[in-house]
Amino acid sequence: MLRKEQNDYLCQTDPGTPMGNMFRAYWMPALLSEELPEPDCPPVRLKLLGERLLAFRDSEGKLGLIDEFCAHRGVSLWFGRNEDCGLRCPYHGWKYDVTGQCTEVPSEPAESGYAKKIKLKNYPLIEKGGVLWTYMGPPEKTPPEPMYEFCTVPLNQTFMSKRLQECNWLQAMEGGIDSSHVSFLHRGDLSNDPLFKGSAGNKYNMQDLSPVFEVVENDGGLLIGARRNAEDDQYYWRITPWVMPCYTGVPPRGDHPIHGHFWVPIDDENCWAWSYDYHPTRPLSENEVNAMKDGKGIHVKYVPGTYRPLANKDNDYLMDRAGQKAGKTFSGVEGIGMQDASLQESMGPICDREKENLVGTDNGIIMARHRLLRAARALNEKGITPPGVDPEHHKVRQAALLLKRDVQYKDGAKEALKVKPGVRQTSV
């Protein structure tokens, strides 16, 4: 249960809101590199944290993220012409560069300097690991670049996709740290999905349906350990990291690429679910990349030409009651990503947490909310930089491992939880 004021505090991220200020302390994924593939390519509209923006790559390849609307009469610059190092509004020809600076107002004499007086709001846009990242906070507080391992390995070792999720960011993110749903909702996929199946660890998941949990705070957020019984006086541990505010990692399976998510608010009723898959030490195979592109694992199939999932609320998520009955899927919805998204969207655009009944094993979620509230208050009231801004906090790996029963997971998994360039993930 969370009181309404606290729920609003956490869920609202528009400019000027406390949580909005907090999100504006971080670099966030804004677009896939593929969306702005080359100089002078078509500009892209996007909304982040309740702000309508336009991204483009100019003739020299420079990236810009600016206010979507022309300062003259408010036309969307999405209709603009991207040419000669700038974006020209098609209505009366005003032109802007990647910083949002107006460079031409054709109706005024160039010598008048009128254009210099016009400047659209802009945010930095940097490219790293196949992702274009933005930082929407005060320029003087710009943090160092993100250092999540998926964006630091060579490009042939990493794959990123994104999908539109039509609900508030928090209920989506909470799914990423809700370790106890996996043995139910995703039951069928552990053995069928090409990016999950065949790992030795899967059997422990299926044999022991009531794991024991351990939640530990760390510098950047949380570690959520789920422990299941294994043979020879051992436990099978799956450890999920959460880095504030919205990065979650899925513990690995076998030598499959490691995956996880970013949950980025678009506005209060929509978010981008970003899904990465990478391998720390080897290129992804053709089969793996094809499976990811085909919507397997945590990725989804799309409505052609969009990032909206093909199974979406307009078609009842392609609900397959026969498949549900036969046990092919647990919920009747196909694919791990859409199994999560369909249920989270069904909570409503912004989940009402006054009605929920949490149990002890939901402490990962309770603690995450607690830390978000605490950090947002510290930032808004005292200007304290929140956890997760420091790139050192990004260097955490998810892990799956067997430990002797008397070994502390904090000790036994200590090395496994560190990002080590060139060293394989710890996985069963």
Added chain:
Amino acid sequence: MLSESARMTTAHEASFRIQYPNSKPRAARIIALDPESAALVNEVSKQKWNGAKFFTSLSFTADSGPGTTDQGMKAWLGDLAGRAMDLAGEVAESDFVVVITAAGEDGRAASVIAAACKAHNKSLIGLVVPKDGASEEDVATSLDHLRPHTRMLVVASGRDYIETMLTALRA
């Protein structure tokens, strides 16, 4: 035409969520395992709760009747009014039990409470709260005491987490 799901997930439809209560109050038992956490529990107990009961000590008397420990002892929980309540009886009446220990303090009494929880099929949540000057080893000691017995074990960096957690669980 809009699909059923599309219609049902609008903000407008979400506002029609049924307003009748969907649960009855749950009986929580919160037990401090050491004097340090007892002081915290004492503080937290002054808030308004939905029937949660708070205990700040555990003691034993020699006995061999039902509900006694392996060593032929009967365990008693001390409540805030200074009364001794039968551990087995309190656990039997509860819906879930929370044990709290301050990092590095002696949390071994968790095993006795866990045995009672096991006998009555109740889930046990363990919470380690910080203590001034406690080291990593202190936290590890507390975890050692609690880990074998709890279904959910939480290491909190702030003492305010007790209240947050109990509120979230509607204790």
